[in-house]
Amino acid sequence: MKKFILSLMMATALTACGDENKAEAPKKEEKPVITIGATLPLTGNLAVYGKALQKSLDLALQDAHPEKLKYTYKIVVEDDQYDLKKALINVNRFKSVDNINAVMSFWGNIGTLVSDWAEKNKIVHMGCAASDKVGAGYYNFNHATQPQSLLNRILKYYKDNNFKKIGIAYLQALEIQEFIDHFVPILKENGFEVVFVTSFNPDEKDLKMEILKMKEKQPDVVEVLLNSPIINIFGKTSKELGFDVPMSSINNMTDALEEYEGQTFVTEDSGKASFTEHFETATGTPQTACVVNFYDGLNMLINAYEKTPLKEGKQIPDNEDVVKMLLDINNNGFVSVINQINMDKEGNIDSPAVLKRIINGKPTTVEK
Amino acid sequence: MLLHLLLNTLIVGAGYGLMAMAFRLMYSVSPFFNMTLGAVAALGAYASYGLISLCGLPMWFGVIGAIAICALFSYFLEAGIYTPMRNHGASSMVLMVASLGVYTIFESVILLVFGPQYQNLGSIHSAVTVHLGFASIPLVQALTIVAFFVCFGFLNYLLHHTFIGLKIRAVNDSASLANTIGMKNNQIILLVSVLTGIVLGVDGVLIGYDTGMTPTMGFNLLFKGMIGAIIGGLANLRGAFFGALFLALAENIGVLIFASEWRDLIAFVIFITFLSLRPQGIFQKKGN
Amino acid sequence: MEYLINLAILFGIYSMLALSLNMLIGMGGLVSLAQAAFYGIGAYATAIGMTSLGFGFFTTIILGIIINAVIAFVVGKILARFQGDYYAIVSAGLSIIVFSILQNWKSVTHGPLGIFGIGKPEIGSYAFYSNTAFLGLVAVFTVALYVLYQWINKSSFGRVLKALREDEKLTQSMGYKTKHYKSVIFVLSAALSGIAGAFFASYIAFIDPSSFQLKEGIFLFTIIIVGGLSSALGSIVGALILISLPEVLRFIGLPYETAAQLQQMIYGAMLLLMMIFKPQGLFGKYRM
Structure with missing residues (x-):
């Protein structure tokens, strides 16, 4: 019991201190960190999908050659069991504790919840759902074959x-x-x-x-x-x-x-022929729903953060500007693994079926 | 369609019935709603998977090994947890909650070890079918029906025509009296837990080959079996046998007339109706 | 800070649920696993009331109380025919039935689509948009519920309830209509859970049936088992422990895939260990 209360106090303290720590200026050699949170069903009925998506994100980051990027990208994945309140706890924790810049979600129920939250909190959201509610709002994007x-x-x-x-x-x-x-x-x-x-x-x-x-x-x-x-x-x-x-x-x-x-x-369309093979060989998992969208979506985010100009005195780009960069898909140099993608003004990214x-x-x- | 209905009732009823009989048997000597019975059945499926697919053992070896593992698991649960708790005066409610805790732990271990994905022991291509004129069913479904009848016959014989069976029924009739006469209750209970484990292991293996397995499979199966046993009166084995069949019949008729999404609702409404109107279920007679 | 406020709001909602359930199980001795049903009905009353009927939040609370009272009255009467563990099992069945209705009665609940865009409470021209304000409102209601619990606990109604929990026949023989008392506490408990549901719906702004399944009822039950039966403090402590447990586990730094299974294992272990060592819970006064 005492140990539990101690951990609870520790957790509270970490949260309170969390903001201060991140505000320290990074050492000259260290790249600024951009954190992207993903709330996924890692356990529960949809665990098969959640786990594949987690691997997709890891692979995407690996393939993006982190050593060549301007910033260090940190991916925080948390389990929500495809439960609304758990997803809400996750995104709130992402913001307060992990200081995320962007968030990713899977499918419509959670996606809608996260999109409302992201809009309120000005955090870039990349979802993957067959529902137009997910992409609604300035900060929200939906990468899924519509x-x-x-x-x-x-x-x-x-x-x-x-x-x-x-x-x-x-x-x-x-x-x-x-x-x-x-x-x-x-x-x-x-x-x-x-x-x-x-x-x-x-x-x-x-x-x-x-x-x-x-x-x-x-x-x-x-x-x-x-x-x-x-x-x-x-x-x-x-x-x-x-x-x-x-x-x-x-x-x-x-x-x-x-x-x-x-x-x-x-x-x-899972892309230029070999994406499926690449994914399955690299991760040993079959490609399931939204895997290619997450891969592509993360790359889209990374590309946007890399390309967005910094505001005066800031270490990392402002999300408001990042969104503009994301929307400017024809000019921002992004190369998709999918043969052909289209983005509308709302941030809904459609790929052909x-x-x-x-x-x-x-x-x-x-x-x- | 009617013939298909009856056939399917038999198949599904058999699957529920093995659980129902196991539930009834265990309940007769250890009267509490034991949630881990679902875990034992699920273990049957997963242990077979582990032995056959992962360790590469030949099929029969794996199946028998899995059933043995189930028997042991059931034994250890009873010996290690429920019997000591019972001896310390735990009420049936406390035992039920404890079993719920154990089941939760079990489910998460399976999830951790085997992962969340659907597995099927059988292969869709090599399915042997049994031809019945108007329909042909996969071998495993025919075996399930056979196993159902065989288990019933065996347990019935055991309970009514052997000395061990007499002891089991004595513990059921009056645990305290049996104790007075000097029969070792705990030993009987442990023996029954082994028997139950075997029956559940068989059920699990068969399901593993038929509709496959997921880590959460035990809970639902337990509920169906429990409802079947309770509809049948929870007073004797025959009740469990027919109760399970009745449940399967009601579900199938419900699906035929209404739609399948109401299946669970139908099962539970029947369950509650039966309990409300006839607390003793269909078969009132006590004994066995 | 958003994170802590978010957790605090959920802690408040679950405290309300725990207090209402403890009235039923702790004071009344009626072990019900159906609480999620009333929680859900309250949430849907608010959801439908605010989005389709244009009611204000507080009006929908009253709406939810009325609907829950009616349904709980009927359900309570059905359950009252059963004792002990049968009561629990039947209540589980009723929970599944209510979930099935929420899921499949699409014309009213929209089924799995859920209901979006649920608004926040308003008093006059002030709207509780900020999470801090919302937390304040939740805190007020939670404290009120806590006070209500203690008041009932110390009242003569509460004393009779606890007496019938220990020995119903004896209490009856003293002239008390125990059926009446059981019915009242069941309805009250349901109505209060509905209030928690209203807050949940407004907070998350989007609800679907998946939040109100049997496993939620089992979770609520776990909260009071751990915290303590028949104890207001126990209800709060239990809610605190179980809501913050996943967060604490996370800070210990486990890999995120195993964290969730471990969390489930810990819930199971809590149930089991509580039953073995302290069946009345940490601060509880009643042993099942």
Whole structure:
């Protein structure tokens, strides 16, 4: 008990002193430090994604050749278990204790929370979410293939293959629900017949009855908007029940390569061919959602901080100026690992969607 | 569709039923809601994974090894934690909370050691199927049904036709009386914990090959099994057997008529309704 | 300083939750794991009230109290049929049911989309925008709840409650309608948790069902187990320990991946060790 109180006092003291320490002028040989915080789900349901993202950030920093940069970039990653209050504690700690200059977040729930906070605190925020709330505001940026691009590619895929009857299996989660609300009306407008829209809870294990019901509807293609582990179980159970229709997804089939061999999915363009290979070889982890966006996003931030001119008497650039530099994407010399990116005035960075098919356990870019 | 419904009820019910029977068995001699039963089952899946995929042992070796590990784990939990606590006068509520603590620790250890990702022991390509005319199911699902019946038969025989079974039932009927007569209660409880561990190990391994495993798999499985056992009256093994099947049937009908996202709600509403209306569950008879 | 203020606000909210739960479990002896449900309902009342209905914060608190009171009245009656650990298990089931409704009743709660843009409290023309001001408001309510707790504790109502906690039959035989007392404390506890929920919703400005699952109820339970059952001080101390634990762990300097699992292990260990060595909690006066 005493030890605990002692630690608590220590923690409080560190916080109180934190600001003073950082205010000391750095020694002449030391580069000024720019700290970037990332609140990620390192444990909990989405831990697979969070851990891959953490590795993506480490790799991005490594690849940016820190020794050649003007500043020292420090990355602080904290676990939020994809829980709102934990993420809020993290970002507040990032500001008070770690003195971050920029913050990164993953997906819409946390992303929206962080974006509100970042705007209030004038901290540059780079999120990755299929929700336009994340990029809203001056200091906020959202680096993700936006729903519209994904949608367009999916529609093209359906048309190229003469699919008429579409079935949708989706997960009860923020982004996906938003996407569905958008997707279903557009499908109908474009003359497709939506034969079922079935939602699932993340911890369901027995999907047989639902899949049998889906089988009866005889769709031409099923859009499987699920995450791991349920996406794995869905694929496996479908095979077992002889539900042999083409299945498509957005991004997440990379979690279930074995179960979806031969199937086609839409994903963000992961860049000049070799990014995936580079990532997987360097980290030993499969590339999952937002990995390339985080890699690119961090590089974008580093590039902006490096290029932004300093205000009189300051050691590191002002965030207000950094944002201007980020927005000036055509002139700031940034080179993306993604083939083509576009940034709008709001800071939403869109990258094209590509079609990939799982061939021999590897996602391979295809045209149809 | 009806045939599929019944078949699926059998498969899912079997999975719940192994847990339900294990729960009932353990509860009969150590009456508290033991959260670590879910951990033991999860260990079955993960131990198999560890032995077969990571250590490269041949399948049967790994499976039997995993079940043995589960039995040991169950034993040590009982011997090291619950029995001493019980002997010091801990109430069933205290034991339940303690088991919740142990389960939490277990889950985080699994997370630390194996990581959060989904694993499946089986491979999607080499799945052997059993053909039943109107449907074909993967071998593991057929085995689950078989295991369910075999476990029931075995435990039933054990409890009603052997001396050990008599002792177990005696402890269940009246722990204090059994103590007076001189039967060593603690030994019986430990024996039961080993048996329970075996049944749960089997359940875990089968699930590991069927719907796969994640570190959090134990909690949900425990709840389903517990609900099944309680629906069946929590008074005898037969109750657990049929209660689990009933739960699976209700869930499947619910999914068929409504939508799958209401599945958990249906399970718990049934559970609470049963408890409210018939506290004894379906099978009122005491004994065994 | 933002960091400490942020932690302090959460500490205040969780203190309120702990105090309200301790009234139920500590004073009343009713071990409920369903507190997260009422916490959530209160939060949603504020969220929907402020965003869709245009109410002010304090109005939504009253709205939340009314809704919680009605639901708690019904739920309390259902739970009252059960004793001891059954009560706990059924309450867990009810928590899952409420979560399922929050998640799936999309027309009202927006399901997993959650509700955004929840405003801050306003009194007249003053709005509690700054975190410091908000903290002040939370502190006022927390102190009020603390005082309320002590008042109930010392009142005759409280004495009867504690008597029925120890021996319900005896208390009944003395002429007290124990069902009535249990119902009142359940409803009161739920309503107060709803107030904490209102503050949570306004503070974070965005809520979704994931904050109100069974594991939150278990977390709240852990707080009072550690801090002490039937103790106002224990409720506060428990909240302090469990809210600041992750931060303290962080300062010790563990690598961030293992920190989270370690945190979970420590929660589990706390439950276990408390049950073994001090089942009434650090400052508690009631042993389950």
